[in-house]
Amino acid sequence: MDKPAPEEQRRGNLSRRRFFNSVAVGATEAAILTIPDKAEAQSPALEAGAGQLVKVALNVNGQTHSLMVEPRWSLLHVLRDRLGLTGTKPGCERGECGACTVLIDGVARYSCLTLAVEAAGAQVTTLEGLMRGEQLGPVQQAFLEEDAFQCGYCTPGQVMNVEGLLRKTSDPTMEQIREGVSGNLCRCGAYANIFRAVKRAAELKKAES
């Protein structure tokens, strides 16, 4: 469920910077603030209001989808409710938990704080995109081996965040791991296993390269 921020409600449209500044973010903060400017330049979205649809082309897991969206729709909402990619999970829809983390141009980002129109022109990767056919990718496999989850609901976001972390830092120290995964909450409390899964995923990735 997308519940628009009150700010957004009053303005009818919103300034991207204000939108992002209004929420607190975790470790992916740096990534969020480096959103490609091309989306803004390309899209007439910021001129449209609630209920008005604009056309957007989204590249998700290597496939391009052309669809009509409201400018206020988050990427999270579009991925799940329009494209049916429910691997990406909503947790708070305000940038606090990281359950909705996806990769945008290879960088881990909260899809609840990314408007769909902003993701136009970028390569979006979701949990489904890490699968190799029926086989789990290395980060997913590491989570399986280390039992790095319980209910599994935050796990898609955890996996995507670790994928982003390892693309940036292929052999992280424990300190880098704890910092790197700290933007993703896990209420079941699987953190200690997640740390081990990151180490294991780094090994699996190294073995592949």
Next chain:
Amino acid sequence: MADTNLKPWGETTVVGKPLPRIDAKERLSGTAVYPLDTILPDMLYGAILRCPHAHALVKKVDASKARSMPGVRAALTDADPDAQVPWFGSAADRTKMVSRLFDPRCRYEGEEVAAVAAESPQQAWDAVKAIQVEYQKLPFATDMEAALKPDAPAIHEGGNHVGDPIAYNRGDVAKGFAEADVVLEETYRTSCEIHTPMEVHGSVAHWEGDRLTLWDTNQGPFPIQGALATALKMPLSKVRVISPYMGGGFGSKQELGKYSAIAAILARKTARPVKLFLTREETFLCTGNRPAHIMKLKAGVKKDGTLTALQLTGTGEVGAYPGGSSRTAAGYQVQDLYKCPNVKTDELQVYINAGQNRAFRAPGFPQCSWALEQMMDALAEKIGMDPIDLRLKNFSPLCQVEDNKPYTSTGLREALTQGAAAFGWKEARALAKGNGPWVRGVGVAGGMWGQPGRPPSTAIVKYYLDGSANLNIGAADLGTGTKTVMAMVVAEELGVPIERIEVVNADTGTTQYTGASGGSKTVMTDSPAVRAAAVEVKSKLLAMAAEQLKLSAASLTLKNGEISGPGGAPKVAVGALPDLRAQQVVVGVGIRGPNITEKSIRPFAAHFAEVEVNIRTGEVRVLRMIAAQDSGRVMNLSTYRSQVIGGLTFGIGFAMTERRVLDPQTGKMVNGNWHDYKIATAKDAPAELTCLPIDLHDNECDTTSAKGLGEPATVPAAAAIANAFYNATGIRVKDAPITVAKVVGLLAERRKQG
């Protein structure tokens, strides 16, 4: 068959192994469909308008503007005859309702006022905001001390006491205190915590004629089915609740939420499926909590460590309504954990203007631990005894609250001693604390949980011609590994490779009744039924083979779809048995039998923590913890460990950060989000969290020898941290959580006192 005549397992070949979860791939690939992932054709989205005040009367609701907005298909208010659904049981009688779906008397911030269904979630929220409501604000009480004042606003008729205090008495505490060499008395407080499972609460409701299907995120579809059928005045047979995957509950998804009934009513009104999930902020207000407690504890001890008396006076907040499964009572461990002849507990439950409590991972127990285990620590220091020795000295092999019946097993002693050895307790305790700014310390706490698994539960195993099997169980898997553990029980009995077992679970339309997965009783309740079902399949198959092979069934074994006679030969594939070919499948039905009556069944734990504290800045770091758990047999070492690590992490939140804050000026919650309400993050949880299983081979607790784990894995964790904090600093933090601000204040106070 009932499980009552099954002999205990000796060595097992599958059960106990650290096998990966059978549904790990689904959960890791995004193919697991959680209730919140449900998308149905033509589905509408629902949203709820909630009272923004702590206590108010709804004078007028005008939804006309909302109804005319784009995409809006229905709006539901108290004026609607369909909305006249009684809700919230009375303190005296839970079946007697005191409120209704959209009751105009709103007793807490977040109480439901109206709801809408629209084509998109955004349109639904636009419409909710357009509903005009006139409220008359009422005086409120948002903490128990305020609610108990003589001039406090009455939240319910008859005042703010939830019935009479719960009293317990054994022996004579006055005599016990007189016999003591040391008597200490302290008041401890714990804060209200919110469950906040990662998947928000909600349902998708879909009608086909007079039949309702509800995809709902919950801990047990059968209790939800029962409550919803009652609420909507429907036969049980017409209500189907499905929840095979769910994103965490911790007690908050054990009961029916108003959102489920609202989704069902909106779906009926619109003749469309309705998806109604709460926002994260809503879950902080109205999906339960662990109530705050004030516990005055007095304890007497002799110089040799013998406890002579314990007296607890406790007060707990239930919220605006009695919790459906609340046990705000924190007295249990005072009465039962340590041997003590003279015990008195008096516990009062109080209404306040805030969300109703619900069971929260060992209701009452972590609060009690916070008080009792810090008190034990203080007593040990006073008499110059090691805190572990004091606990060992007062070890009880008998369940004192159940007529001194022996426990089927109690590993508290082993948990304390083996835990201490694994932790390096003596060495860590003797280590220098450091000169600052960082000082370190270690602490210990014991604990237990107060109930075993029990009937009813029915399980069905279907064994096919090709040697594969289906397991059908009603239990929800909260992430504890229920499905995996139960499949392992089938694999153990039938020799079916685990990857050839498929589990169907948590669907009232296709599986059999069991209670909610809560109270750490799922394995204890359901695994004996599963085992009985598998054993029935086995005995039927072996009987078929015995006839075929002209051998006695007792001399045959079943493994990998083959039946072998004495010495391993002759072998026959099950698919070749004419009787099986004739019926294609063998079905076994297992029923959970009653518990042993001559003994008491309880799990135990001892937790150890090492912390460091910066005496300049007040920062506290939990460096490492060990949890020694006596939960009977380890069913799956991997999921067992994960549950224990999770329990410790919950304890870190309890001890360090978690606290609902209600503004005394407005009565509103000011930290209803994960930014301001701090649960433990990756930076709060140390990498070094160790699980030490203590298995005393309990052959009486149930037929799989397992006891409960999820709750005892968190009960003493926070108290162990508090004791470690004291060991590091010499400062006793009696009020949870140990926030930086609090520590800074306490350090400053100590400096002032010199």
